[in-house]
Amino acid sequence: MSAEFEVQGIGITEIAERYGTPLYLYDGDELESRVDGLKELLHPRLEFFFSLKSNPNIGVLSVLHARGARAEVSSMAELVTARRAGVDPADIIFLGPGKSADELAACLDEGVYAIVCESFGELALIDEFAALRGMRAPVALRVNPSFSVKGSGLTMGGKPRQFGIDESQLFASDDLVARHPNVRFMGVQVYMGTRILSEEAVAENTERIFELADRLAGHLGIPLELVDIGGGLGVAYFDGERDLDLALLAARVNPVIDGFADRHPGTRLVMELGRYLTATSGTYVVRVRYVKESMGERFAVADGGTNHHMAAVGVGSFVKRNFPMRVLNRVDEPATESWHVTGPLCTPNDTLGKKVQLPPVRPGDLVGVLRSGAYGPTASPVLFLSHGYPAEVLVHDGRAHLVRTRDDTEDLLRHQHLPDRAAATALTEGTAS
Ligand SMILES: *Cc1c(COP(=O)(O)O)cnc(C)c1O
Numbered sequence: 001m002s003a004e005f006e007v008q009g010i011g012i013t014e015i016a017e018r019y020g021t022p023l024y025l026y027d028g029d030e031l032e033s034r035v036d037g038l039k040e041l042l043h044p045r046l047e048f049f050f051s052l053k054s055n056p057n058i059g060v061l062s063v064l065h066a067r068g069a070r071a072e073v074s075s076m077a078e079l080v081t082a083r084r085a086g087v088d089p090a091d092i093i094f095l096g097p098g099k100s101a102d103e104l105a106a107c108l109d110e111g112v113y114a115i116v117c118e119s120f121g122e123l124a125l126i127d128e129f130a131a132l133r134g135m136r137a138p139v140a141l142r143v144n145p146s147f148s149v150k151g152s153g154l155t156m157g158g159k160p161r162q163f164g165i166d167e168s169q170l171f172a173s174d175d176l177v178a179r180h181p182n183v184r185f186m187g188v189q190v191y192m193g194t195r196i197l198s199e200e201a202v203a204e205n206t207e208r209i210f211e212l213a214d215r216l217a218g219h220l221g222i223p224l225e226l227v228d229i230g231g232g233l234g235v236a237y238f239d240g241e242r243d244l245d246l247a248l249l250a251a252r253v254n255p256v257i258d259g260f261a262d263r264h265p266g267t268r269l270v271m272e273l274g275r276y277l278t279a280t281s282g283t284y285v286v287r288v289r290y291v292k293e294s295m296g297e298r299f300a301v302a303d304g305g306t307n308h309h310m311a312a313v314g315v316g317s318f319v320k321r322n323f324p325m326r327v328l329n330r331v332d333e334p335a336t337e338s339w340h341v342t343g344p345l346c347t348p349n350d351t352l353g354k355k356v357q358l359p360p361v362r363p364g365d366l367v368g369v370l371r372s373g374a375y376g377p378t379a380s381p382v383l384f385l386s387h388g389y390p391a392e393v394l395v396h397d398g399r400a401h402l403v404r405t406r407d408d409t410e411d412l413l414r415h416q417h418l419p420d421r422a423a424a425t426a427l428t429e430g431t432a433s
Pocket of ligand 1: 275276
């Protein structure tokens, strides 16, 4: 018998049989070691806020949080998830360009540490809501800086963007603070981009963000209780990419933080991380249903595809690049053949891997897409062809835990309704009167 993929000593065959496929499998040890590595090597004043957006599973968050990660949330459900995972409101920040009135109200009622405000319109609304509650709302300003720094997969700053308020607009306003008496301006946030794999770029970003924060705080006359330097640290997915070297990152960034931290002894310094914390812990596991050939090329058709893992399509690059993939039930067999690994959707785009080197694939094999713990099902069209959300399994302390049940047909149909004649008529009459 050949070797199989294991997580903390539990074999993939057993996990797939117990929970079915397709599924997402997370290694709790890996989640912990990601937080530990950052805490060990990066500046002691730096606090790590987990961006739930990258993986909103409450089980995943609970492991990260137990290790000291705090929470950065961007929706009502993410806020509630963080609270139920036991994150203290004082360790939650709420961010996002389109916050609803309900979300802003919940931020104030829950007492989150900071609302990261992204527009003048939002600021006016926060001021109004805080007045209604007889309180002052803690607000950090998200700045869209005039500069941008190379080295990010997706640039978020230094361009026309829906995120944050342009640096120039903030410097052009002299009475911003006076016009919002119910807002306690307490900090600055800047997020430069995602998938950053250059230690140099992180250091340069950080330096420029600190400089901007000081300048803006001086101009507006506000304190800096919080400076959030964003994050966007990447992981290597594709050939030719290299993982960040944490020791090197520390050597570059820590001296920058040192200077600022000394000058601002009371300021909370925050880094936001999504992908960096969760990507390497996760494997997307599918079972091969059929193998076939078409015009001389081999296809392995599996029970899950881009409906659960849109990132594997390789959007954003001209050539399709593959995530690392393995036949999990025979990991020691040499990869001698070229395979397209596809899913159950009726579109040619449903391709998890194109011309992947794999051992000979057979029906029933388990194929894994590695490094898939970030932006998986939550960032995929899980309802396409009505297959629904996959199961999620977390192995923690040597035990497997089902941390999300897969959707079944009833789950998918629960929110749909046959047209109801009576209800339709009532609405029409209501409008007419
Ligand atoms: C998406 C996002 C993050 C997380 O990004 P990663 O690249 O996954 O670390 C953090 N902050 C903001 C503002 C974001 O939009």
